[in-house]
Amino acid sequence: MGEWNDKVKGKIKETAGVATGDRKLEAEGKADTFKGNVKGKIEDAKRAIKDAVDPDRRSDQPKP
Numbered sequence: 001m002g003e004w005n006d007k008v009k010g011k012i013k014e015t016a017g018v019a020t021g022d023r024k025l026e027a028e029g030k031a032d033t034f035k036g037n038v039k040g041k042i043e044d045a046k047r048a049i050k051d052a053v054d055p056d057r058r059s060d061q062p063k064p
Helices: 002-020 023-053
Strands: none
Touching (some): 002 023
């Protein structure tokens, strides 16, 4: 869930930086967005590994 926070925070900073001409704020926003994307990819990889190790515990199946 932290990836969404980073992505939203990053987009807000980036947009504010562009609107105000603050290149540092824009760069911080891009970095936060990138960090959120990386966190998301890590979570996807962890989910795929868990599914491969325990096929009965598939993340796309509803839990009883």
